[in-house]
Amino acid sequence: MKNSSAYKLAIEYAGLIGVLAVLVGIFSTQSQNFFQIGTLISIANQIPDLTLVAVGMTLVLVVGGIDLSVGSILAFSSAVLGSLMVDWQLPLWAAIPFCISAGAACGLFNGCVTVLAKIPSFIVTLGMLEIARGATKLVTHSQTKYIGSAVEVIGEPIAGIMVSPAFLIAISAVIAGQFLLTRTVLGRYCTAIGTNHEAVRMSGVRTAPYAISVFVISGVLCGLAGLTHASRLSTADPNAAIGIELSAIAACVIGGTSLMGGRGNVINSFLGVLIIAVLQTGLAQIGVSDPMKQIVTGSVIVVAVLLDAMRSRWGITSA
Amino acid sequence: MNDPLLSLQDLVKDYAVRVLDVSRLEFRSGQIHALLGANGAGKSTLSRIIAGLLLPTSGSMTLDGHTFAPENKLAAEAAGVQIVQQELNQISTLTVAENILLGRLPTKFGVIDRTELDRRARIALDRFGLEDISTDTVTGTMGIGRQQMIEIAAALDRECKMLILDEPTASLSAGESEKLFDWLDRLRKRGVAIIYITHRLEEVVRIADRVTVLRDGRHALTCPISEITVDELVDAMTGETGQSESRSDHPSFATCEPALKVVGMSRGRFVRDVSFTVHRGERLGIAGLVGSGRTELLRLLFGADRAERGDVFLSNDPSPRRFRNPAEAVAAGLAMVTEDRKESGLLLPLSIRVNATLASMTKQFSWFGLIRSGDERDVAERTRELMEIRCNSIGQPLETLSGGNQQKVAIAKWLVHDANIFFFDEPTRGIDVSSRRRIYKLFDQLAADGKAIVIVSSDLEELIQTCDRIAVMSVGRWVGEFERDQWSAEKIMQAAFSNPVSLHETVPSF
Numbered sequence: 001m002k003n004s005s006a007y008k009l010a011i012e013y014a015g016l017i018g019v020l021a022v023l024v025g026i027f028s029t030q031s032q033n034f035f036q037i038g039t040l041i042s043i044a045n046q047i048p049d050l051t052l053v054a055v056g057m058t059l060v061l062v063v064g065g066i067d068l069s070v071g072s073i074l075a076f077s078s079a080v081l082g083s084l085m086v087d088w089q090l091p092l093w094a095a096i097p098f099c100i101s102a103g104a105a106c107g108l109f110n111g112c113v114t115v116l117a118k119i120p121s122f123i124v125t126l127g128m129l130e131i132a133r134g135a136t137k138l139v140t141h142s143q144t145k146y147i148g149s150a151v152e153v154i155g156e157p158i159a160g161i162m163v164s165p166a167f168l169i170a171i172s173a174v175i176a177g178q179f180l181l182t183r184t185v186l187g188r189y190c191t192a193i194g195t196n197h198e199a200v201r202m203s204g205v206r207t208a209p210y211a212i213s214v215f216v217i218s219g220v221l222c223g224l225a226g227l228t229h230a231s232r233l234s235t236a237d238p239n240a241a242i243g244i245e246l247s248a249i250a251a252c253v254i255g256g257t258s259l260m261g262g263r264g265n266v267i268n269s270f271l272g273v274l275i276i277a278v279l280q281t282g283l284a285q286i287g288v289s290d291p292m293k294q295i296v297t298g299s300v301i302v303v304a305v306l307l308d309a310m311r312s313r314w315g316i317t318s319a
Numbered sequence: 320m321n322d323p324l325l326s327l328q329d330l331v332k333d334y335a336v337r338v339l340d341v342s343r344l345e346f347r348s349g350q351i352h353a354l355l356g357a358n359g360a361g362k363s364t365l366s367r368i369i370a371g372l373l374l375p376t377s378g379s380m381t382l383d384g385h386t387f388a389p390e391n392k393l394a395a396e397a398a399g400v401q402i403v404q405q406e407l408n409q410i411s412t413l414t415v416a417e418n419i420l421l422g423r424l425p426t427k428f429g430v431i432d433r434t435e436l437d438r439r440a441r442i443a444l445d446r447f448g449l450e451d452i453s454t455d456t457v458t459g460t461m462g463i464g465r466q467q468m469i470e471i472a473a474a475l476d477r478e479c480k481m482l483i484l485d486e487p488t489a490s491l492s493a494g495e496s497e498k499l500f501d502w503l504d505r506l507r508k509r510g511v512a513i514i515y516i517t518h519r520l521e522e523v524v525r526i527a528d529r530v531t532v533l534r535d536g537r538h539a540l541t542c543p544i545s546e547i548t549v550d551e552l553v554d555a556m557t558g559e560t561g562q563s564e565s566r567s568d569h570p571s572f573a574t575c576e577p578a579l580k581v582v583g584m585s586r587g588r589f590v591r592d593v594s595f596t597v598h599r600g601e602r603l604g605i606a607g608l609v610g611s612g613r614t615e616l617l618r619l620l621f622g623a624d625r626a627e628r629g630d631v632f633l634s635n636d637p638s639p640r641r642f643r644n645p646a647e648a649v650a651a652g653l654a655m656v657t658e659d660r661k662e663s664g665l666l667l668p669l670s671i672r673v674n675a676t677l678a679s680m681t682k683q684f685s686w687f688g689l690i691r692s693g694d695e696r697d698v699a700e701r702t703r704e705l706m707e708i709r710c711n712s713i714g715q716p717l718e719t720l721s722g723g724n725q726q727k728v729a730i731a732k733w734l735v736h737d738a739n740i741f742f743f744d745e746p747t748r749g750i751d752v753s754s755r756r757r758i759y760k761l762f763d764q765l766a767a768d769g770k771a772i773v774i775v776s777s778d779l780e781e782l783i784q785t786c787d788r789i790a791v792m793s794v795g796r797w798v799g800e801f802e803r804d805q806w807s808a809e810k811i812m813q814a815a816f817s818n819p820v821s822l823h824e825t826v827p828s829f
């Protein structure tokens with residue numbers, strides 16, 4: 001029993017870890033600077049925003065929705081944080097609850113409209129993408145707010161372990177997300193709803209609360225991402241994280257999450273984030289131009305999905 | 320008598336079982352030939368083969384003296400055979416004119432010629448007495464009855480030697496049906512051969528020239544309509560009477576304690592004013608034709624659809640209930656095994672374990688929101704043994720199981736939940752004999768445990784074997800109830816074919 005589950009685990013993650021290892025290998029031979037502690041730490045401290053957003057995105061995709069508003073919610077939350085810390089002189093610990101609540105409120109709006117009014121989440125969150133971005137600009141008066149050292153503590157490496165609190169928050173979110181998906185009633189019903197909503201309804205389950213809470217969770221994670229983003233750059237930028245929804249969806253898809261709902265794995269999405277981050281950093285280090293970087297990243301996404309499609313077509317299913 | 324237009328020789332269609340086996344059948348020009356039979360008798364299969372929608376397993380057809388083996392609908396249409404199917408085949412976002420002329424839209428320089436399109440559609444509609452329908456109305460905005468009329472008008476507009484109508488009046492109002500009959504009469508005079516499939520015997524008597532009865536895929540009888548009575552037709556459809564004797568060893572566990580009392584349940588034209596009671600330990604069967612409102616009734620009771628009127632009383636609780644969603648019904652102890660297990664019963668890509676515990680997660684397997692996976696596994700294992708589900712492990716995805724084993728899981732879900740009132744909608748459709756037997760045994764066990772069971776089935780034999788009482792629905796109404804010692808297949812079929820709403824009563828069209 002123990003053996004077989006370990007075996008399953010290996011199969012589940014082997015593919016992506018393999019891809020990651022190959023990428024690291026290639027970049028290490030191409031650039032002496034790549035496989036160094038400095039580079040790895042720099043990657044680790046870059047990825048918290050995307051990781052947090054991708055965890056929420058995975059859950060939303062599993063329940064059969066999509067959240068396009070994550071970038072705007074992230075920016076809005078960090079604008080709230082910045083405004084409270086700069087204009088109202090609140091200390092960090094007092095501002096964080098507001099920052100997270102701002103994200104949660106946006107998520108609650110997304111969830112309620114999507115689920116209760118039965119409007120596709122694609123449309124609702126597309127609206128929220130504009131609404132939250134507009135709200136961000138209102139809060140910041142369309143100007144970048146410099147917060148300063150008060151917020152940097154979250155983004156700076158902790159002495160001794162070399163990674164930042166932001167990274168630790170992101171890793172905790174990955175573990176909590178995977179736990180939620182596999183071990184809780186909420187996660188079970190999310191998978192079930194994403195697989196066949198009507199069957200779950202006909203089983204006497206009230207699906208609305210579960211579906212709505214997933215959007216709220218995504219909003220909360222965007223709020224946290226707003227915090228890590230602001231702490232890394234010491235500022236609240238009204239134009240922060242534009243397009244991050246696409247990177248997050250890409251990470252989920254690389255990790256094998258189905259855009260049709262019902263299938264997803266948070267750890268795999270995290271591996272997807274790592275693959276994207278390693279590509280970005282590695283390509284930059286070996287001196288690939290920006291346009292080429294985009295082409296390569298795009299190709300990797302397509303190839304990953306292709307491999308996944310072939311895997312399921314050949315019936316080699318993991319887990 | 321002239322030569323037949325279409326003749327069939329040894330036509331056979333096999334799926335898992337043989338569904339059609341007709342040795343010889345002929346259809347003549349200028350005649351309306353009614354095709355009758357109980358559900359699953361092979362009427363639709365036969366008509367679909369003639370219309371090129373299905374390929375026969377073996378056998379041949381001759382049309383107008385030539386071999387006729389249409390590979391698809393287009394080939395059949397080219398040969399002059401048109402079909403109007405039960406379900407609508409129109410594109411709801413297109414206009415009436417576009418739908419009528421779809422596939423042969425008039426063009427001018429590669430662009431649709433609107434004037435010509437409207438002119439030709441107008442002719443088709445006027446000919447059928449549909450002057451009040453505008454050609455540029457979007458089809459989807461009209462009621463089902465009207466859409467059905469347009470569909471028929473479209474079929475009649477194409478040149479044809481043979482027209483097949485599969486239950487055309489099912490969604491027509493009385494007035495619309497009259498128009499259809501007038502038009503069919505005119506087509507008959509023009510020499511078109513018409514195959515008319517229906518469940519309404521009074522229509523057959525009224526308009527048909529000849530009638531053929533199919534039973535269990537076989538040809539039971541063909542004769543001119545003037546030589547047969549309605550009773551004889553029903554006999555031919557059900558087979559010889561007395562063939563389905565009640566099982567003598569069938570113990571009844573029914574008590575006088577009502578488990579569920581339904582009063583005046585109604586929704587549109589599907590369910591009209593249905594009242595009944597089912598007792599603890601009783602197995603109540605509901606017979607009826609496809610479309611008689613049985614599934615719709617169960618869905619109303621279960622809260623899957625909203626009832627317009629009607630109340631539900633549970634056991635001895637005097638306060639009326641009407642469930643607004645399945646969650647309320649399930650909380651009150653109801654369970655429903657749906658007709659379509661793939662669409663609304665099961666999560667096919669997920670495991671047996673997940674499906675078996677789906678309805679009871681929060682009730683039994685949750686500890687502050689966490690899944691008590693040990694308990695869950697134990698219960699799933701026990702259920703698997705109890706229901707004799709054949710699988711490698713309870714972690715196996717359902718899509719890898721046979722239909723019968725999938726159905727056992729769909730039922731197991733409610734056993735785990737420990738419901739008190741069970742609705743089974745077509746519980747053994749498309750499943751193997753051993754699974755079927757297991758499910759019949761379960762009915763007995765549930766009844767012995769004092770549960771109330773309502774079984775909807777199109778397999779009359781199944782109801783006769785398993786139920787204590789059989790009710791019959793027809794056109795949305797509860798038209799009869801038979802106790803075990805009073806029923807016969809013939810009586811039940813007669814009730815099922817009865818039409819409590821006369822053809823001339825004005826039915827509001829929705």
